[in-house]
C-alpha cells in the first residue's frame with residue numbers, strides 16, 4: 001500500500017475531480033461521491049484511476065481459497081462484473097458437539113455464518129434477508145466502506161425489518177482478515193451467534209504463499225445445562241466456548257502436510273472475553289492484524305496469540321514437526337465443556353460414606369472429584385439431557401479431558417489428501433511411557449513410591465529464613 005501521507009496528498013487532487021463528477025453519479029444512484037477515494041492501491045501512479053477496473057478475482061487463479069473447519073464459504077454469482085452474495089439471517093438448530101444442541105441465530109442455516117471471500121478491488125453486492133422475528137442489520141467489521149454501508153442500525157441505515165431484504169454494495173479497497181456481525185440488538189444477536197468471517201485476498205500478493213489457509217472464529221455462549229437456547233443477557237459466566245461454533249470434540253482437526261506453510265486467521269467476536277490461543281509443537285509469527293499486513297522485519301514470533309474481542313490476528317508457521325498437536329485457548333475454563341461452576345471443591349477430601357447417604361435422597365448422585373475431575377467425562381456420569389458437562393473424547397493413548405475452544409493440528413509426512421488422517425503413529429523412542437524399575441534404579445538410585453512424602457520441607461533452606469527473622473527482630 002502507499003503511505004497514508006502520500007495517499008492523502010494525492011487524495012486532495014482526486015477530491016477536486018470527484019466533486020465535479022459526483023453530482024451526476026449520485027443522481028444516477030450508482031456510486032457514492034467518495035467512490036474515487038476508494039482503494040488507495042489503485043491510485044498508485046494515477047490519480048484518475050477510478051475507472052481502471054480489475055476483473056473480479058478468480059479462485060485458484062488470483063487466490064487460494066481459505067478453509068473454514070466445520071463451516072463453509074459463501075458462494076457468489078457474477079452479475080456484470082460484480083460479485084453478488086446472499087446472506088439469510090435466520091434461526092438455526094445448531095449442534096455444538098455431540099450431545100449439545102441449541103436454537104441459535106445464524107446465516108444460511110449455519111452457525112456462525114459462512115465465510116465471505118473476495119479479492120481486493122472486487123466490487124461486492126451483498127443482499128441480506130431478515131428471517132428473524134426482530135430487526136437486524138449487518139456491519140462489515142474492519143472493512144473500509146462508505147458510511148452508509150457500515151451497517152449500524154439507526155446510525156448508518158434503517159433497520160432491516162423481519163421479511164425485508166437489504167442491499168449492501170461496495171468496492172473492496174484493502175486486503176486482510178475481517179468479520180461481519182449483526183449491529184442491531186447486538187447483545188442478543190451476537191450472543192445467539194450472528195457473525196462470520198470476511199476474507200479479502202490481496203490483488204498483488206507479497207510474501208510466501210500459504211499452502212493451508214484456515215479461518216477460525218472464537219465465541220462463547222451461556223447455555224444452561226438441559227436447556228436449548230443460549231442466554232443473551234449473560235454478562236460474565238460463559239460455559240460453552242467455541243471455534244467456528246463448535247466445542248471439542250466437535251471441532252474438526254486442521255490437517256497439514258509436512259513442510260506446508262500454514263496460515264491461521266483468528267477472529268474473536270465473543271460477547272465479553274479475549275482468548276490467548278496457544279499452539280503446541282510450533283512457533284508461529286503474527287503476520288497480520290485487522291489493520292493490515294505486518295512488515296516481515298516486525299513480525300513477532302510467539303506460541304500464544306492474544307485475540308481480543310473484536311480483533312483478528314493472522315499467524316503463519318511451517319508445519320515441520322509431524323504429530324497430533326493441541327491448539328486451544330489457554331484460559332483453562334475456555335478449554336472445557338459446560339459446568340455449573342457451583343460444584344464444591346472436594347480435591348483431597350475423603351467423603352467416606354457420604355456418597356451412599358446422599359444417593360438415598362438423590363438417586364444417581366456421585367460426589368465430584370476427590371482426586372481431581374479428569375475422570376468425570378470418561379466414566380460417563382449420568383448428565384441431564386442435552387448437556388456435555390466434562391465431556392472430552394477418547395484419544396489414541398487415553399481419554400482427552402479437554403473441551404471447549406480446543407482443536408487438533410495434524411501434521412503428517414506423505415499425505416495423499418487432507419482428510420483426517422487418524423491418530424499419529426509415534427516413531428520408536430519418541431513417546432513418553434512408564435519408567436521401569438531398572439531405569440529408575442539406574443538413574444535416580446531408588447524407585448519412588450506413591451506414599452505421601454513425610455518431610456516435604458526437608459530441602460528448604462530454613463537457616464536462611466531463620467537468619468532473616470533474627471535480623472528483623
Ligand SMILES: [Cu+2]
Pocket residue numbers: 273274275276329330331334405
Ligand atoms: Cu479463551
